[in-house]
Amino acid sequence: MPNIDRRIVFILVALAVIIPMLLSINLPVSVSEPTQNFYDYVEALPAGSTIMIAFDYGPSSLAELNPMAKALLKQCFDRDIRVIAITLVVDAPTLASALIQQVAAEKGAVDGEDYVFLGFRPGAVQVILGMGTDIASVYDTDYNGTAISEIPMMQNITNYDQIDLLVDFASSDTVESWIIYANVQYNQQIAAGVTGVIIAQMFPYLQTGQLVGLLSGILGAAEYENLVGAPAKGMQWINVESFVHLLIVVLVIIGNITYFIYRTREE
Amino acid sequence: MKRQVPLVLCFVFGIAMIFTQFSPHSFSQGIYEEVISWALIIGPFALVLATVTLIQTHTARIRRRTEHWQYSFVVFAGLIVMVLIGMFFKPQNPMFVWLYNNVQLPMDATMFSLLAFFIASAAYRAFRARTFEASLLLITALIVMMGNVPIGNLLSNDTASEARQWILDNPNLSARRGIILGVSLGVISQSIRIILGIERSYLGGGD
Numbered sequence: 110m111p112n113i114d115r116r117i118v119f120i121l122v123a124l125a126v127i128i129p130m131l132l133s134i135n136l137p138v139s140v141s142e143p144t145q146n147f148y149d150y151v152e153a154l155p156a157g158s159t160i161m162i163a164f165d166y167g168p169s170s171l172a173e174l175n176p177m178a179k180a181l182l183k184q185c186f187d188r189d190i191r192v193i194a195i196t197l198v199v200d201a202p203t204l205a206s207a208l209i210q211q212v213a214a215e216k217g218a219v220d221g222e223d224y225v226f227l228g229f230r231p232g233a234v235q236v237i238l239g240m241g242t243d244i245a246s247v248y249d250t251d252y253n254g255t256a257i258s259e260i261p262m263m264q265n266i267t268n269y270d271q272i273d274l275l276v277d278f279a280s281s282d283t284v285e286s287w288i289i290y291a292n293v294q295y296n297q298q299i300a301a302g303v304t305g306v307i308i309a310q311m312f313p314y315l316q317t318g319q320l321v322g323l324l325s326g327i328l329g330a331a332e333y334e335n336l337v338g339a340p341a342k343g344m345q346w347i348n349v350e351s352f353v354h355l356l357i358v359v360l361v362i363i364g365n366i367t368y369f370i371y372r373t374r375e376e
Numbered sequence: 377m378k379r380q381v382p383l384v385l386c387f388v389f390g391i392a393m394i395f396t397q398f399s400p401h402s403f404s405q406g407i408y409e410e411v412i413s414w415a416l417i418i419g420p421f422a423l424v425l426a427t428v429t430l431i432q433t434h435t436a437r438i439r440r441r442t443e444h445w446q447y448s449f450v451v452f453a454g455l456i457v458m459v460l461i462g463m464f465f466k467p468q469n470p471m472f473v474w475l476y477n478n479v480q481l482p483m484d485a486t487m488f489s490l491l492a493f494f495i496a497s498a499a500y501r502a503f504r505a506r507t508f509e510a511s512l513l514l515i516t517a518l519i520v521m522m523g524n525v526p527i528g529n530l531l532s533n534d535t536a537s538e539a540r541q542w543i544l545d546n547p548n549l550s551a552r553r554g555i556i557l558g559v560s561l562g563v564i565s566q567s568i569r570i571i572l573g574i575e576r577s578y579l580g581g582g583d
Contacts, residue, residue, distance in 0.1 A: 118497045126492075136526035139537065168484035199423075200484075202467060203476045232419025238412050247416060253468065305524070312549045313556060328524055351527035353492060358518055360500040365514070368504050 125352040144332040147322025156189035158273040164196045164205035170280035176330035176343035177302040186216035192224040197233040228252035241295040269297040278302045383573045390571035
């Protein structure tokens with residue numbers, strides 16, 4: 110049975126990525142229920158509330174997760190919600206720090222007063238459990254080396270009791286660790302933004318209410334940008350992803366038609 | 377002694393940690409907090425262990441001249457440069473940030489981006505409706521793929537999105553819950569075996 114040369118498939122994929130980017134196509138994006146719930150939860154928090162954001166992803170998942178993290182940071186700074194950022198992933202601090210500083214500069218947020226980035230500590234589960242007792246026992250300084258006791262916004266924050274929502278942006282199973290150890294153990298409210306490949310495993314936690322909301326891959330990022338009113342990379346890339354998905358669907362259909370034609374001939 | 381001491385430690389700490397989950401008494405919670413502090417200190421040693429293992433593996437590759445052994449020098453170069461800059465100048469140093477943004481980030485992103493090309497090619501070649509089960513998988517995958525992007529909803533008048541949501545909320549959720557319950561029961565039984573010293577493979581030595 111003949112197959113299209115794989116190099117032709119590669120060229121088609123490249124074109125499906127490049128052409129929509131050059132043409133700046135804007136397809137309408139509707140908002141799914143888990144994304145709406147996420148947004149509504151954050152909107153309902155009063156000014157002065159505190160959100161902890163865990164940047165649990167490395168450079169390989171940056172394209173999917175950075176846009177949603179950026180949209181959430183914008184929403185937080187616009188609504189005077191304080192942000193404590195951390196990461197359980199060793200290669201995330203540099204990208205997380207850069208993203209927070211970029212959005213903070215755009216919104217005029219002040220380091221130590223409106224947000225703080227605590228950085229990375231090894232031992233994911235121990236870090237989650239340790240912060241349930243005392244955040245300062247895990248992070249004695251922030252990413253820049255400033256003692257926690259000297260950071261103004263950390264003065265009245267000891268553990269999860271003072272955190273109104275924990276958001277995990279993840280490309281692996283860290284969401285489940287946060288649910289098992291922070292939600293079940295300390296009753297911490299959790300929302301998540303995850304890469305496309307792990308969306309399916311999050312749905313049981315949405316049904317039980319252990320996740321108050323969920324952003325699903327680039328689609329979730331585009332939906333959230335839409336809700337926050339700040340269309341950016343998520344909106345741009347979901348259009349690109351649209352055409353790549355369409356191409357793959359067409360290729361699968363062509364492959365199956367060819368397969369059935371040859372099978373009928375052989376019979 | 378070499379085997380008995382770890383077994384006793386595992387039993388004592390295992391039982392103690394289970395006990396702390398069922399007792400809100402301050403003594404019990406004190407033990408819990410103390411053990412968490414110890415675990416936080418022990419955690420970084422895993423990174424040291426990983427680094428030592430990496431060095432041992434690549435030293436052996438170079439010594440034995442195994443296939444592509446020359447690339448092990450690149451591993452050492454990357455490791456030494458990043459560790460030295462990180463240790464002596466801190467990760468916030470512009471040199472460290474430059475290396476991260478211009479070497480690690482594009483290489484990592486490129487590796488992941490290549491998946492799109494291989495997935496497209498593999499889907500075309502391998503995704504065939506050969507059996508009933510394969511056909512079911514194929515149809516489900518196509519619906520979820522189209523429901524996951526705006527163009528699918530535009531072409532189907534939102535039917536693809538609704539169908540995707542139904543698949544994720546019902547068959548997917550049921551199957552995932554079954555897997556979670558199965559895995560959880562497995563973890564509980566394995567933990568009991570480890571605490572009681574029945575399962576000893578974590579000690580090494582093959583028994």
